[in-house]
Amino acid sequence: MSRRALTLLLAGFLVLALGVVGAFRPVPYVVLSPGPTENTIGEVDKKPVIAINGRQTYPTTGALSLVTVAYQGGPAAQIDLLTALRGWIDPTVAVVPQETIFAPDRTQKDVEEENTVEMTNSQDSATAAALTELKIPFSMVVTVLSTEKGKPADGKLQKGDEINSVDGTPATDTNAVSNAVKAHKPGESVTFNVTRGKERLDVTVQTVSAKGQPQVGVVMQAKYKFPFDVDINVGDVGGPSAGLMFSLGILDKLTPGELTGGKKIAGTGTIQPTGEVGPIGGIQQKMVGAKDSGATVFLTPADNCAEAMKAVPEGLRLVKADTLHDTVLALDALRTGKGNVPACEAG
Structure with a gap:
């Protein structure tokens, strides 16, 4: 074999080896794919x-199914380049930068714990919406x-504190508390009036x-006192996006x-x-x-309609959902x- 042929062979081998090694190097992306559904x-x-x-x-029949998005990757288990490439080719999945889901200052455990809290709050909000x-x-x-x-807030507010008001604004729900904090500029102080045990006190926290x-760094939960028990069991599912379907299930x-007329209806x-x-988020994967x-009908939040219309699967009817009341009327x-029956329209 000539020296030139040997050189080309070695160069080709090195390129192939580097390509193989590169394909299995971790990359800071997350693959989003259709997750399981639950009726x-x-x-x-x-x-x-x-x-x-x-x-x-x-008694009920048919299905009112919540839909989920599964993810692969994250700070604790980054995907490799080959997995990302497969995702970019597959039209049913999305490959997004890792920081869009996992902020640089938050670990994978932080995000999972936050999703669990959001799911709990979502279940309570869903029950409250149905009863309303x-x-x-x-x-x-x-x-x-x-x-x-x-x-x-660390060391000032304590687990179990009941927030009565923020700067005098009644804490009617978690959004009211968040909005009262956001009304300030960073560095300004916020006064929480809380009930701790049997004592009512003011706690001042700098933003x-x-x-x-x-x-301020506080994780809140709306604790409702309902006149009867509503227990929701969905296994290992997190996040707030199933709220509408929980409410409809409770109502039914x-x-x-x-509500379904015996049909299989899904939504988010x-x-x-x-x-x-x-x-x-993840409307495309949820529709798939x-x-x-x-499912033949997909209840779609009004703000997601334009995006959903760009990739709606054949045979799936999109119904726009603005409020729980309007959605019930649409199902009727x-x-x-x-x-x-309000339909989604392309933006």
């Missing part, structure tokens, strides 16, 4: 997803779930800047007749206790998951064939 009026592991005790319930729709009275208090280590926004069980959207439906589960119209 909120069905069962998980032979247990009802929604169990109601202390109030009359009614049914005009069933209940009460609510905002409590401190935890404080972030090193942040201003700090987090991406230009004021923050608490009212005669069937955060929910406020007052019934407003909010936008979510809905279609794969057999779908079931009876009478009335308006």
